[in-house]
Amino acid sequence: MKKLLPLIVGLMLFTNLAFAQRNTQAPAERYSDQLVAELNQLMRAALASNYAYQQTAYLCNNIGPRLSGSPQANAAVEYVAAEMRKLGLEVKLEKVTVPHWVRGIETGELIEFKGQAKGTTQKLVLTALGGSVATPKEGLTAEVVVVENYDQLEALGRAKVAGKIVLYNAKFDRQLAASGRGLEAYGQAVAYRGAGATRAARLGAVAALNRSAGGAEYRLAHTGGMRYQEGVAKIPAAAVAAEDAELIAYLAAQGPVKLHLTMTPQTLPDAVSYNVIADLKGSEHPEQIVIVSGHLDSWDVGTGALDDASGVAAAMQTANLIKQLGLKPKRTIRVIAWMNEENGLMGGRTYAENHKAEATNHIAAIESDLGASHPLGFHAHASPNALAKLRPASAILQGIGAGLVNVVDGSPEADISPLDAVGVPTFGIWQDSRTYFDYHHTIADTMDKIVPRELAENAAVMAVLAYAIANLPEPLARK
Amino acid sequence: MKKLLPLIVGLMLFTNLAFAQRNTQAPAERYSDQLVAELNQLMRAALASNYAYQQTAYLCNNIGPRLSGSPQANAAVEYVAAEMRKLGLEVKLEKVTVPHWVRGIETGELIEFKGQAKGTTQKLVLTALGGSVATPKEGLTAEVVVVENYDQLEALGRAKVAGKIVLYNAKFDRQLAASGRGLEAYGQAVAYRGAGATRAARLGAVAALNRSAGGAEYRLAHTGGMRYQEGVAKIPAAAVAAEDAELIAYLAAQGPVKLHLTMTPQTLPDAVSYNVIADLKGSEHPEQIVIVSGHLDSWDVGTGALDDASGVAAAMQTANLIKQLGLKPKRTIRVIAWMNEENGLMGGRTYAENHKAEATNHIAAIESDLGASHPLGFHAHASPNALAKLRPASAILQGIGAGLVNVVDGSPEADISPLDAVGVPTFGIWQDSRTYFDYHHTIADTMDKIVPRELAENAAVMAVLAYAIANLPEPLARK
Numbered sequence: 001m002k003k004l005l006p007l008i009v010g011l012m013l014f015t016n017l018a019f020a021q022r023n024t025q026a027p028a029e030r031y032s033d034q035l036v037a038e039l040n041q042l043m044r045a046a047l048a049s050n051y052a053y054q055q056t057a058y059l060c061n062n063i064g065p066r067l068s069g070s071p072q073a074n075a076a077v078e079y080v081a082a083e084m085r086k087l088g089l090e091v092k093l094e095k096v097t098v099p100h101w102v103r104g105i106e107t108g109e110l111i112e113f114k115g116q117a118k119g120t121t122q123k124l125v126l127t128a129l130g131g132s133v134a135t136p137k138e139g140l141t142a143e144v145v146v147v148e149n150y151d152q153l154e155a156l157g158r159a160k161v162a163g164k165i166v167l168y169n170a171k172f173d174r175q176l177a178a179s180g181r182g183l184e185a186y187g188q189a190v191a192y193r194g195a196g197a198t199r200a201a202r203l204g205a206v207a208a209l210n211r212s213a214g215g216a217e218y219r220l221a222h223t224g225g226m227r228y229q230e231g232v233a234k235i236p237a238a239a240v241a242a243e244d245a246e247l248i249a250y251l252a253a254q255g256p257v258k259l260h261l262t263m264t265p266q267t268l269p270d271a272v273s274y275n276v277i278a279d280l281k282g283s284e285h286p287e288q289i290v291i292v293s294g295h296l297d298s299w300d301v302g303t304g305a306l307d308d309a310s311g312v313a314a315a316m317q318t319a320n321l322i323k324q325l326g327l328k329p330k331r332t333i334r335v336i337a338w339m340n341e342e343n344g345l346m347g348g349r350t351y352a353e354n355h356k357a358e359a360t361n362h363i364a365a366i367e368s369d370l371g372a373s374h375p376l377g378f379h380a381h382a383s384p385n386a387l388a389k390l391r392p393a394s395a396i397l398q399g400i401g402a403g404l405v406n407v408v409d410g411s412p413e414a415d416i417s418p419l420d421a422v423g424v425p426t427f428g429i430w431q432d433s434r435t436y437f438d439y440h441h442t443i444a445d446t447m448d449k450i451v452p453r454e455l456a457e458n459a460a461v462m463a464v465l466a467y468a469i470a471n472l473p474e475p476l477a478r479k
Numbered sequence: 480m481k482k483l484l485p486l487i488v489g490l491m492l493f494t495n496l497a498f499a500q501r502n503t504q505a506p507a508e509r510y511s512d513q514l515v516a517e518l519n520q521l522m523r524a525a526l527a528s529n530y531a532y533q534q535t536a537y538l539c540n541n542i543g544p545r546l547s548g549s550p551q552a553n554a555a556v557e558y559v560a561a562e563m564r565k566l567g568l569e570v571k572l573e574k575v576t577v578p579h580w581v582r583g584i585e586t587g588e589l590i591e592f593k594g595q596a597k598g599t600t601q602k603l604v605l606t607a608l609g610g611s612v613a614t615p616k617e618g619l620t621a622e623v624v625v626v627e628n629y630d631q632l633e634a635l636g637r638a639k640v641a642g643k644i645v646l647y648n649a650k651f652d653r654q655l656a657a658s659g660r661g662l663e664a665y666g667q668a669v670a671y672r673g674a675g676a677t678r679a680a681r682l683g684a685v686a687a688l689n690r691s692a693g694g695a696e697y698r699l700a701h702t703g704g705m706r707y708q709e710g711v712a713k714i715p716a717a718a719v720a721a722e723d724a725e726l727i728a729y730l731a732a733q734g735p736v737k738l739h740l741t742m743t744p745q746t747l748p749d750a751v752s753y754n755v756i757a758d759l760k761g762s763e764h765p766e767q768i769v770i771v772s773g774h775l776d777s778w779d780v781g782t783g784a785l786d787d788a789s790g791v792a793a794a795m796q797t798a799n800l801i802k803q804l805g806l807k808p809k810r811t812i813r814v815i816a817w818m819n820e821e822n823g824l825m826g827g828r829t830y831a832e833n834h835k836a837e838a839t840n841h842i843a844a845i846e847s848d849l850g851a852s853h854p855l856g857f858h859a860h861a862s863p864n865a866l867a868k869l870r871p872a873s874a875i876l877q878g879i880g881a882g883l884v885n886v887v888d889g890s891p892e893a894d895i896s897p898l899d900a901v902g903v904p905t906f907g908i909w910q911d912s913r914t915y916f917d918y919h920h921t922i923a924d925t926m927d928k929i930v931p932r933e934l935a936e937n938a939a940v941m942a943v944l945a946y947a948i949a950n951l952p953e954p955l956a957r958k
């Protein structure tokens with residue numbers, strides 16, 4: 001999960017839009033008795049199956065972290081392709097050129113501060129941001145300047161920032177996240193991760209640290225993407241655990257704090273990787289495509305269970321259930337395991353570019369990329385007319401408490417945003433995200449965070465939504 | 480906090496004993512109006528003061544982790560002594576010979592397992608147990624054998640254990656901890672930390688790992704003490720995060736799992752350190768002593784905020800409040816910052832040995848060493864008669880929801896257990912421990928875990944209890 005400002009805005013507008021939808025939109029579709037029966041069958045089968053859980057476990061435990069360009073990412077491509085072939089799907093690997101960034105050593109310690117016992121340092125918990133340049137091999141040492149936002153940084157100016165390490169001590173809003181609005185809290189905090197290094201470098205800083213953009217209180221450093229700006233010096237960038245940001249801020253308020261920072265990541269030449277594309281052909285309109293998807297790449301620190309092996313597994317399960325139940329989608333259900341969501345979005349971009357000519361044949365694109373907790377329903381960027389046609393599907397999903405629709409103002413997920421941009425209706429599974437931002441992009445995003453029943457519910461939402469769209473009498477209206 | 484089985488038993492018996500106490504014990508003491516007024520004054524002042532919080536912050540943030548024998552432990556001794564002198568207390572440093580174990584590099588990775596992508600490994604999160612020997616410098620490599628308990632280990636026998644690394648995958652009982660019975664959960668899990676290496680070595684194992692004895696789900700490794708047995712090979716011992724134990728167990732169920740383990744801790748010659756002993760002399764019976772205490776040493780991974788800078792700070796605050804309010808305890812209030820609770824208990828043992836002759840002049844010993852969450856009251860190992868005399872103090876503390884007494888069957892805290900053994904009534908502050916075992920002995924035991932108001936409540940309990948005991952007409956009855 002990377003860039004979701006449209007969804008953030010959507011969530012903020014949720015109450016009003018939901019109200020609007022109820023009162024002003026087209027009359028709801030009535031589904032055939034057969035379709036209703038098949039959707040119920042899919043939902044029940046999803047809940048009874050551990051296929052999605054086992055697939056997630058294999059990706060996380062047997063293969064491991066899957067950063068773009070890594071051997072594990074490529075092993076995951078082969079694995080998912082083989083699994084889809086086992087189901088009898090038509091599988092293609094779509095070549096994607098991806099950044100190839102490799103983490104190295106990363107250590108930080110406070111070497112000078114008030115009260116310091118002679119000969120001691122305070123060790124920090126930190127993680128290099130994806131794409132960051134390295135420090136010199138022997139590390140760099142500088143005083144830390146603590147700011148809470150860009151205004152404070154600018155107010156300090158070059159005189160007080162040049163030669164220093166800037167720490168952005170912007171707190172993740174835990175209360176907002178606990179209220180179910182984690183994406184907003186994340187959006188606020190992540191601003192300093194993406195552009196912090198460049199903003200600091202413009203004033204002559206030698207490195208940039210951000211307080212982790214996450215909600216946990218267990219000394220976790222949250223990695224994630226960052227970007228440099230052409231013409232501005234590239235300085236090393238890392239996220240420190242919230243605890244360490246607090247420590248530095250406490251000490252810096254008492255006197256100068258010097259930090260020794262060593263980071264040895266490498267940016268290698270771009271690598272070749274793949275989107276896995278697996279088609280379960282439609283019986284009546286095989287050329288019309290309904291995408292179900294998650295992203296196969298993950299950050300390299302945990303094993304990417306929540307972000308996003310579980311999303312890939314829900315998509316795989318959609319095809320598996322349809323096959324196991326012997327159902328016949330009228331339109332093609334296309335399972336996609338996207339590559340490189342986390343640090344480049346090259347999978348989503350490459351697909352949209354390669355399939356430009358068939359854009360209008362893409363009836364819908366669905367992705368799950370906000371963890372695997374209980375789903376409330378789905379996020380939708382679609383026309384009122386299209387939404388009306390999905391109400392019976394929501395009514396069925398309400399049977400597992402997943403009947404809500406959150407109408408958003410842009411693509412609900414990152415990989416499908418290039419398709420969204422050309423008019424394809426896009427959908428995201430709407431998970432309860434209260435704990436997601438405690439784990440994602442950390443060493444703690446591991447298999448044990450997946451609750452089997454909840455993952456099964458997610459697969460149920462994806463399967464029901466996709467199969468309903470694939471079997472409507474008319475294609476879903478474009479936006 | 481180290482060894483508290485007596486308290487565990489006490490908690491299990493709590494309901495019955497509390498009932499027994501209400502119905503069968505001596506009539507409650509009536510305190511003088513002046514004493515009641517002074518106790519209320521102390522309680523209010525504790526809640527209004529940030530002294531304990533600031534002292535905790537200094538110990539954790541300015542000094543840092545304080546493992547016995549480290550420069551930080553010695554800096555902490557000097558700091559607390561100086562702070563107590565500032566208050567006008569009579570300060571002595573009591574020499575304590577302590578183990579001097581120093582952590583080194585510690586890494587673990589799975590280098591062979593089913594599904595492994597070529598050229599990759601899975602990195603583990605682990606922490607050497609305090610006192611562990613090192614691996615060879617280049618590490619050791621062996622297959623992992625997973626057991627859930629000692630019975631399973633013994634059933635495997637030497638044939639299947641020799642040459643292997645044993646993983647004790649004993650789950651910490653999170654539900655028990657969430658119900659407030661964390662000590663019991665800890666007691667169950669910690670059995671494999673203390674003796675696991677020796678039990679495995681007897682069957683020829685080359686290293687021992689235990690699943691972390693803690694409740695958090697954030698990939699934290701929980702360190703702690705372990706012991707070797709004479710005549711049995713000393714093998715390296717470490718705790719892995721719960722997530723990593725799960726991963727290994729998952730993979731080991733599918734086929735052989737090989738682990739490369741590197742640990743370079745050193746056991747140096749014993750070091751000289753100190754208990755800090757600071758007396759606020761009694762006005763009527765200066766030779767009679769009421770101890771208020773916490774332990775100054777901590778594990779080296781976090782900064783020991785909950786375990787146990789906060790306990791030391793509560794004891795310091797007791798003296799500070801009495802001084803600031805100009806109160807006159809009739810008996811001596813003795814602040815003790817114990818050294819070496821975590822890996823040797825040499826402070827508590829040395830004190831009891833040195834003060835044998837004055838044992839009967841020790842009227843009570845109070846310690847706080849179970850975190851700094853809201854106190855429910857205090858644990859007590861004392862005679863029914865003594866307990867009866869403390870009921871008015873509890874009635875006052877009930878004003879902040881800290882009026883309960885948990886009668887236990889042994890010393891409620893470790894440092895005061897040698898005094899307990901010679902008949903001194905002992906008391907521990909009874910904190911809500913539902914989250915304590917998520918943090919203690921981990922990198923996440925840091926200052927931000929302290930809620931200022933709750934720490935102030937802890938100091939209030941210690942101050943009220945100590946001052947009441949110091950001012951009773953008669954000394955508290957011995958056990």
